[in-house]
Amino acid sequence: MNHLQRITSITVLALAATMTAAFAQSSTPVQTGVFHGQVHSTSGRASIYKGSDGKLTLRLTNFKTSNGPDVHVLLIAASDAQDNDNFLKNNVERVELGKLKGNEGDQNYDIPADTDLTKFHTVAIYCERFNANFGTAPLEKF
Amino acid sequence: MISFFRKHKLLSAVAALIVVGALWYLFRPEKLFINQRVNEPAPFAAGRDAQPIYTGRLSGKLHDTSGRATVYRQRDGTLTLRLTDFHTSNGPDVHVVLATADDPALQNTAPGKALASVEVGGLKGNEGDQDYKLESKTDFTRYGTVVIYCERFHAVFGSATLQPF
Numbered sequence: 001m002n003h004l005q006r007i008t009s010i011t012v013l014a015l016a017a018t019m020t021a022a023f024a025q026s027s028t029p030v031q032t033g034v035f036h037g038q039v040h041s042t043s044g045r046a047s048i049y050k051g052s053d054g055k056l057t058l059r060l061t062n063f064k065t066s067n068g069p070d071v072h073v074l075l076i077a078a079s080d081a082q083d084n085d086n087f088l089k090n091n092v093e094r095v096e097l098g099k100l101k102g103n104e105g106d107q108n109y110d111i112p113a114d115t116d117l118t119k120f121h122t123v124a125i126y127c128e129r130f131n132a133n134f135g136t137a138p139l140e141k142f
Numbered sequence: 143m144i145s146f147f148r149k150h151k152l153l154s155a156v157a158a159l160i161v162v163g164a165l166w167y168l169f170r171p172e173k174l175f176i177n178q179r180v181n182e183p184a185p186f187a188a189g190r191d192a193q194p195i196y197t198g199r200l201s202g203k204l205h206d207t208s209g210r211a212t213v214y215r216q217r218d219g220t221l222t223l224r225l226t227d228f229h230t231s232n233g234p235d236v237h238v239v240l241a242t243a244d245d246p247a248l249q250n251t252a253p254g255k256a257l258a259s260v261e262v263g264g265l266k267g268n269e270g271d272q273d274y275k276l277e278s279k280t281d282f283t284r285y286g287t288v289v290i291y292c293e294r295f296h297a298v299f300g301s302a303t304l305q306p307f
Contacts, residue, residue, distance in 0.1 A: 027185035032197060034305055045307060049185045057185045062306050067173035102180035129168070140199065141227065142210065 027051045029059075031117065031139040037125070039083045040066040042135025046123040047142065048111065056111035058097055058123065064104050070129040071100040073109050075120035081136040087126060095120050192216045196282055198302035200290070204253070205231040207300020211288040212307070213276065221276035223262060223288065229269050235294040236265040238274055240285035243303060248287065253297040260285050 032047040044063035050056055058073065065071075077093035087094055097109040117139075125134040147154045184193070192214040200209045209228035215221055223238065230236075239259035241248060247257040260280070266272045282304055290299040 026191060028191075029194060029307075032307070045305070047307070051185060055185075059182075059184060067176060067178060069168070069170040069173065101182075102178040104177050104179040105181045106184075107180045107182050108185060140210075142194075142197070142212075 027055075027057065029142040031121070032142045033123065033137040033139040035063070035065075035123075035125075035135045035137040037065065037083055037133070037135030040068070040132070040134040042066075042125055046137040046139065048117065048139065054113070056113070056115065056117070058109040058111055059106070060108075061106050063106065065100075065125050065134045067103040068127050068130075068132075068134070071103075071125060071127050071134065073097040073100055074124045074126050075111070075115065076122050076124050077119050078122050080122060080138045081124055081133055083133055083136075085124075085133045085136075086131045087124065087133070089131065093120075094124075100125060192222065194307040196286070196304035197307050198288065198304045200225075200228070200230075200288070200300050200302040202230070202300040203248070203250070203298040205233070205297075205299045207231075207290055211302040211304065213282065213304060219278055221278055221280060223274040223276050224271065225274075226271050228271065230265075230290050230299050232268040233292050233297075233299065236268070236290060236292050236299065238262040238265055239289050239291045240280065241287045241289050241291075241301075242284055243287050245287070247296070248289070248298060248301060250296070250298055253292070253295040256296045257289060257291055257298065259289065259291060262288075265290065 027049040029047045030050045032045060035042045035044050035046065042065040045061045047059050048056060049059055075095040075097060076087060095112060095115055097111060101107045121139045123137040123139065127134060194212050195215050196213040198211055200207050200211055207230040210226045212224050213221060214224060239257065239261055241257050241259045245258055247255040262276060263274045286304045288302045288304060292299060
């Protein structure tokens, strides 16, 4: 094998490896649960997806809640929560995932890499301005 | 007080406007009537494989039954029922079937009343992950309950109510 052939084959191999890595990445659900919420009528499903690279994503599907000001998506360290729970006052440990993108439809939220899902295993749709819990989804193993 | 408002009409008007504006910003009452709809795709590359479309937790009726039942749709439209973390008791002539949620036989506390069911297949094992083929025209809005069912004694071992994934 001459020098040029060797360089070519190495390049081809490297390219193939890169492409395989890029296309082999996939995301599968690891936890899932259904929303309940009476006061602000919340429904749909919350699932946590884990990518082959370890990245965690919260995905809401068939989701519907009422629109409101300053509504956030939280992971809370509780096994469930009532409609009138006040997380800010009760000092429930929580991980902020961001402002609710829309009160209807499918949507994704990045979960911080170091989040302990055995501890934070409930999703809450929470209006921070009025300390109102719109809906809660306790998660179970998928 | 009233004379104060009369004297300072402009000032009062501005103050009223600020108060109304602040209240509006705080409560955003128009949001009660306006919906904000989003439609993001599933996390990347998830679309290449079979997608879960329904899922539910199995719970025991006559025998301890636990685990999860999930319906997957392949890209070609094929439907598969998958049981995961599954456990039930072993028994004779046990089948996986679909039934309607309001079937009175689901409430059986003793073997007896027959279930009006759609056959999925004989139970492959009483423990572990397993797949069953489903008819592609299965109507899950009607037959939305997965039942582990002993045909011989008409006994409901356990069931799972499917909900959209």
